Amino acid sequence: MNPRQILVAAMLLGSVASADLTVILPDPEIYADTSEGFLIETTLPGTFKTPEGVIAALLTLGDQAKNKKLENPFTPEALRGSSHFEGAKPLAAYYRGARIKDKEFIVSFSGEAMRYLNNTAGIQEFVKGSLVATVVKNFPAVKTVQYEIDGEIVTDWDA
Structure with missing residues (x-):
């Protein structure tokens, strides 16, 4: 299922109402x-x-943020200065879903997501920072955010 299909499915399942979703994005100037x-x-x-709808919206609608000064760190353009840029797709292309287990939020991706999640410290701060802050804002009972890559929770990060 591609990112747009995920978004449409989330809408059809009733996860979308008529207001706006609060998200957290990086300001590159600050x-x-x-x-x-x-x-x-x-x-x-x-x-x-x-959980699936919030992450899908963040990953696919980042360019539609109300505050236009903020960067969408989930596009290949955000990787331009890194060695992981060549052939990269938007992070949404690698998104597999999200779930809450107890007080843990788990975001699942395929292995290619590591281009974003295990990149330079700056890129990791933009990507993971936006994901974690958006999760905590929308799911305040969550205590930790984990990244599942190809079915395995990753805890070791370079950079």
């Missing part, structure tokens, strides 16, 4: 100046309530 407080709250069109 990051360049201080690298603190660079993750900024903004909104995307639609209210997505399920």
